[in-house]
Every structure is written in structure tokens, then in C-alpha cells.
Amino acid sequence: MKKIITFLMSLFVLCVAASPLFAVEKKFFKDSRMFGRADIVKIERVALDENNPYDVEVRVHLRLLDGRNAGESHVVIFRGDDNMPKDMFYKEGDTVFIGVSADGTAEGIDYIHIYDVDNSAGIAFFSILLFVVILLVGRLRGIMSILAFIATIVLIFYLLIPMTLEGKSPLPVAVGICLAGIIVTTPIILGFQKKTLAAIAGASSGILIATFLALLAGWIMRVTGIVTNEMMTVFYASVIDIDLRGLALSSIIIAALGAIMDVCISIASATEEIFRVHPEISFAEAFRSVLTVSSDMLGATLNTLLFAYVGTSLPLILLIALKMEPGMPITMVLNYNPVLSELIKSAVGCIGMFLSMPATAIICIKLHRRGAEEKVTEAGA
DSSP: OOOHHHHHHHHHHHHTTTOOBBBOBBBOOOOOOOEEEEEEEEEEESSSSSOOOTTEEEEEEEESSSSTTTTTTEEEEEEEEEEOOOTTOOOOTTTEEEEEOOOSSSSOOSSEEEEEEEHHHHHHHHHHHHHHHOOOOOOHHHHHHHHHHHHHHHHHHIIIHHHHHTTTTTTHEEEEHHHHHHHHHHHHOOOSSSSHHHHHHHHHHHHHHHHHHHHHHHHOHHHHHHHHHHHHHHHHHBOOOOOHHHHHHHHHHHHHHHHHHHHHHHHHHHHHHHHHTTTTTEEEHHHHHHHHHHHHHHHHHHHHHHHHHHTTTTTHHHHHHHHOOTTOHHHHHHHHHHHHHHHHHHHHHHHHHHHHHHHHHHHHHHHHHHHHHHHHHHHHH
């Protein structure tokens, strides 16, 4: 166990040392805005070119709901091609989020930017429905799972994101957050048992393996291959030069966290059940039994991941089909940035998940056999 802990700590130090710690501050214009909501009272469309039915001016009449200008009416004008897909533009009666820019004049409003439609009621409905279903099916374990999820979200939003936006490299922070998330959430789900320690150690090894593989991918591939358009948007919108390579690698590691924790908790629970039924089982027999369970779980988990990937990436798959032209080599499609970044993310996550299975099994078996040997020694004394 000491050798395993020493190895994991050494790998963590190596991962942290492989990334720069700070970024350079940038200078750019800040548009101070006050945010709130507004109702869309009316939408007018005025044709600008009689020969072009799509060249229109759209006037959105708003009634502000929040802030010091609540109750006032304003008009936001969009000019250009009105060729958005059906039902994608705002509708009369919608409540939308807005950003109000003040110019310091008596009127107080210089510009209003319309954001998304307020779907808070839908979010509340599905959140309550999810909570009720988890409570009915999972009961106490379901409540513990919700608490574990909240703990992970808190770690990400109150540690990882602020530290990244302060200029610190996101990679070591992400690794630390993942390890802390494992240590915090696993006892919430399993309680304080032997299998909890095994699941924590196995999941931590999987995360560190995923971190090593992510660093390897970052070293082998150009940064343009793994940095997505969303990350570029974050780079231009931030006040500092964010480490894009570190951000890309951090997303790979965090994406692997859920699957790795899932299989490690399952393997630790299966191993404990094997020793509960056969407490005198040998190490080789126990490991063989756990590997049998792991292989079945591996196929089911991989199937789940692939279907989840296809489902969430359906627009990307359609985009690939649109980009495919006669004679275009498949390697050209695979090197398309959105495709390549998802492939690397999936590969690193799966490898970390696969290798964490035997690591969890070995640790859990050793813990249970040590406990059984201590009981025999105490009985003989």
C-alpha cells in the first residue's frame, strides 16, 4: 500500500511540474452592464430590400422587469438577413435575460443586449422531478449521491474556475480538484468502509493515469488539434492569457472523472461482496472473480459511453457528414478539430477507466485479506 501511495504521489508531482503556473494579464475594453429580465411585448419586421425577402430590420419591443429602469419600454433593433431556423428567434410574450449598458446620461441606457429566453420554470420542474425520482428509487443512497454531486460542483465552481481566471494554470488545479472530489464524494456515497479506501485509491490512480496520458497527448499533438472554438472564445473574453493547452488537458481529465469513479466504486463493492460470501478466498481466485465482473462491466460501461457520446455529439456527426466529400481521406476528417478533441477525450478517459479497474481490485483484495489474516492471528492468540 505504501508503494502504491508513493507511486501516485510521484505521478501527481510530475503532472503538476509539467505545466506553467501563471498567465499574462491582458488589456482590453470592459463594457459594464447591469443584468436583468424583460418581456417581449411586440416584434416588428420591416423589409429593407423588396427584392430580398430575407433582408429585414427586426424591432423587438421590450418592457424591462428588473433594476432601476423596471417598467420602462425600449426597442432593440436587429438588421441583416432574417434567415434563422424556424422557432429559433424570440417570440412575443417571451421573458428574456438582458444586459443594460449605461452611458451616464439622463436617459441612463445606451444599449440593451438580449441574451437567452428565461427557462427557469423548466429548469425548476426537471430539477424537482429528478430529485423526487432519485429519492423514491435510491432513498438514502440517492440523497448521498446528490450531496456528492453538489460537493463536486462546489469544488469546480468555487476553486477551479476562480483560480483559472486568476491566471493560475488550470491543469494542476484540475488534477487537485479531481483528487479532492474523489476523496470528498466517495465516502458520501459508500460511507467509511474498506471498499471506500479501495475506491478512492483506485479512482485516484485512474485520474493520475488520465493526467499522464493527457500530458502525452498535449506533447505529441499541436495545440490547435485539442483546443476547441469555445476555449478560443474564453481566451479572447478573459482578462488574462489563459493557458489554452492546460485548459484543453484539464477538460480531458475532468471528463474522465465520472466514468473512473463509477467503475472504481462498482469494482470495490463487487470485491467486498466476494469476500463477504467467501472470506477465505485466495488472492488469485478473488482477482480472477473481480476480473470476470470487470470484463462484463467494461462492456456495459463502454457501450454506455459510446451511446452517450453519439447522442451528445449528433450535431457534430451531421457536420462530419456534411464536410465529407468524394475523395476526402478519413484521416482528414479525424484531424478536424472538434472530432480530434473528442476522440482524445474519449480515449484518455477510457484508458484511465480501464486501468483503474485492476488497480482498485488489487487494493481492495489486499485490504480484505489483511483484515482476514488479522482476525486469524487474533483467534490463534
